[in-house]
Amino acid sequence: GQNIDQPTEMTATEGAIVQINCTYQTSGFNGLFWYQQHAGEAPTFLSYNVLDGLEEKGRFSSFLSRSKGYSYLLLKELQMKDSASYLCAVRDRDYQLIWGAGTKLIIKP
Amino acid sequence: IAGITQAPTSQILAAGRRMTLRCTQDMRHNAMYWYRQDLGLGLRLIHYSNTAGTTGKGEVPDGYSVSRANTDDFPLTLASAVPSQTSVYFCASSDDSTGELFFGEGSRLTVL
Numbered sequence: 001g002q003n004i005d006q007p008t009e010m011t012a013t014e015g016a017i018v019q020i021n022c023t024y025q026t027s028g029f030n031g032l033f034w035y036q037q038h039a040g041e042a043p044t045f046l047s048y049n050v051l052d053g054l055e056e057k058g059r060f061s062s063f064l065s066r067s068k069g070y071s072y073l074l075l076k077e078l079q080m081k082d083s084a085s086y087l088c089a090v091r092d093r094d095y096q097l098i099w100g101a102g103t104k105l106i107i108k109p
Numbered sequence: 110i111a112g113i114t115q116a117p118t119s120q121i122l123a124a125g126r127r128m129t130l131r132c133t134q135d136m137r138h139n140a141m142y143w144y145r146q147d148l149g150l151g152l153r154l155i156h157y158s159n160t161a162g163t164t165g166k167g168e169v170p171d172g173y174s175v176s177r178a179n180t181d182d183f184p185l186t187l188a189s190a191v192p193s194q195t196s197v198y199f200c201a202s203s204d205d206s207t208g209e210l211f212f213g214e215g216s217r218l219t220v221l
Contacts, residue, residue, distance in 0.1 A: 004151070031208060042199060042212035043152075087152070091208060099151035 002026045004100035006088050011106045012078055020073045020086050020103045028093020034062055034073045035087040037102065043087055046073070075105075083107045112136070115200050115213035122190055123221055130185045130216045132200035140203045141183040142167075142210070143175060145196040152199065158183055190220045 003025045012018040024032070031050040035043035049055055049064035049071060061074040073086055085102040092098055116131045134141065139160045144152040154167030158177040172194060174186045187194055200213040 008149075033209070035210075042214050043210075044212070045209050048207065048209065089152075095208070096154070097210070099153075101149060101151040 002098045006100040006103045009104045022071045022088035024090045026092045030091040033089045037085045113213035119217040121219045128187045132183045134202045138202035142201045143185045144199045192220045
């Protein structure tokens with residue numbers, strides 16, 4: 001079966017750095033997405049990786065290793081507004097998105 | 110403002126009633142999706158449509174039906190609601206070139 005694993009919950013301190021990991025086992029691979037979802041709101045797009053390596057976008061970076069079935073989302077200079085759930089999703093060989101359950105990130109002052 | 114509009118935002122209905130959740134997009138995306146999101150679970154695909162006139166079943170299609178008469182509209186119907194269909198429902202469309210999903214604000218449905 002297809003599977004996406006990410007930690008259920010993480011806690012970090014305002015101003016610090018946090019890394020959210022995602023491992024996947026899917027039927028084929030056509031890209032990995034990270035979405036942010038604040039409580040009670042819709043998910044919003046953060047990043048997309050299809051090739052190995054690091055993609056940087058401001059305070060957020062996303063890394064992909066296809067050989068290891070692994071990605072991480074790196075958040076720097078954490079702000080209170082970064083408290084949210086972070087969803088990892090992989091597009092399989094049929095171009096269907098497989099979603100992880102999400103990581104709830106709690107930021108403490 | 111371009112995007113996806115869902116209605117209603119929230120609804121409480123009695124078991125056995127019929128309910129249609131509406132979804133409209135103005136981005137001219139070909140592909141549209143309906144997901145449900147339950148606490149502790151990832152987004153689960155109910156039905157999808159790759160283009161107007163076609164639909165397909167997702168991971169959890171039982172008890173739901175969809176139609177795609179045109180590019181913009183993708184309604185989801187619960188023919189006879191059951192309590193296990195209590196959930197938050199998200200409609201989404203995807204950019205044809207990047208695959209990025211755009212979500213509606215969600216419809217919170219409670220079936221009693």
